[in-house]
C-alpha cells in the first residue's frame with residue numbers, strides 16, 4: 001500500500017526537512033500544496049481530509065486549527081508543534097522513551113512530536129528516573145544550547161538578515177523568566193514531581209544542540225556511581241539505531257556533533273570522589289529534535305521500516 005502524506009507547513013523550516021527525508025520513497029506519496037495555495041483554507045481542508053497521514057509543521061494556533069478541520073476517522077496526525085505534547089488523548093511520539101512506546105505510536109491516531117529540548121532532556125533522565133537512580137522528587141535542572149534554526153524562519157532571518165534588526169550575538173541565554181513552553185512537557189514525560197529549572201540559549205550556528213543535566217549524586221538517597229548511571233542508559237538504548245550511549249572519553253563536545261543527522265548521542269561524565277555527574281546529549285534540533293522524529297513516527301504508524309529515510 002502507498003501511504004498518502006500531506007505536510008501542512010511544508011514551506012517552513014521543519015516542513016522542508018521532512019520533505020527532504022520523505023522525497024523519493026516509493027511507499028510514500030507526498031501531497032504538498034503550491035505556494036499560492038498553501039494557506040488557502042479550502043485547499044488545506046481538502047488535503048487534510050484526503051490524506052492517510054498528515055504532518056503538521058505549523059505554529060501552535062495553526063496546528064490546533066488544522067486538527068479541528070479534520071472531520072474523518074481515517075486521517076492520522078503527527079503534530080510537530082507544542083500544541084498537543086501534554087494533551088492526555090495524544091500519544092507522545094518519542095519511540096525510545098518507554099518500553100511499549102513503539103506499539104503505542106503504531107496504534108495511535110494522534111501523535112505529538114516531541115520538542116527539541118525535551119528530546120535531549122528526556123533521553124538523558126527518563127531511564128534513570130524509571131530505574132530509581134534519580135529520585136522522582138529531585139529538583140532537576142537542564143542547561144542547553146541550540147542552533148538558531150530552532151526558532152524557525154523568524155529567528156533564521158534575525159541571524160542571517162541584512163537589516164538593522166540583525167542579531168550579531170555569538171551566544172544568547174533566554175527563557176530567563178523560567179516559563180519556557182517546554183517545561184510542562186519535560187515534567188510530564190519525565191514523570192517528575194517538580195518542573196525542572198530550564199536554562200536554554202541560542203548560538204550563532206544554524207543547527208545542532210547540546211543538552212546537559214548536572215546531577216549531585218551525593219545528595220541522592222541511593223548515591224549511585226557514575227558507572228551505574230551509564231549502565232542503565234546503555235541498557236535502555238541497547239537496541240536503538242538512533243540513540244547511542246558513547247564513552248565519556250573526550251575532553252570537549254561540539255554543538256555540531258550530530259548536526260545534519262537524526263542521531264542523538266549521550267555521554268555520562270562524572271567524578272566518583274565528589275559523587276557528581278554531568279549527563280550530556282547532542283542532537284540536531286531539526287533532526288531527532290523535529291524532522292527525524294516525525295519521519296520515525298510516520299514509519300512506525302504506517303508499519304514501515306522505522307529508520308527508513310533517516311540520516312543515521
Ligand SMILES: NC(=O)C1=CN([C@@H]2O[C@H](COP(=O)(O)OP(=O)(O)OC[C@H]3O[C@@H](n4cnc5c(N)ncnc54)[C@H](OP(=O)(O)O)[C@@H]3O)[C@@H](O)[C@H]2O)C=CC1
Pocket residue numbers: 008009010011012013014015038039056057058059060062080081082114115116149150151152153154285286289290
Ligand atoms: N525549528 C525547529 O528546530 C523545531 C520546530 N518545531 C515546531 O515545528 C513547527 C514549525 O516550526 P518551524 O518549521 O521552525 O517554523 P517556520 O516558521 O519555519 O515554518 C512554519 C510554516 O508554517 C506556515 N504557516 C503559518 N501559519 C499557517 C497557516 N495558517 N496555514 C498554513 N501554513 C501556515 C508558515 O508560512 P509563512 O512563513 O508564510 O507564515 C511557515 O511556512 C512549530 O510548531 C515549531 O514549534 C519543533 C521542533 C524543532
Ligand SMILES: CC(=O)N[C@@H](CCC(=O)OP(=O)(O)O)C(=O)O
Pocket residue numbers: 080081082114115116117146147148149150151155182200201202285289
Ligand atoms: C532556539 C529556539 O528558539 N528554540 C525554540 C524551540 C524549538 C523547538 O523545539 O520547538 P517547538 O517546541 O516550538 O516545537 C524555543 O526555544 O522556543
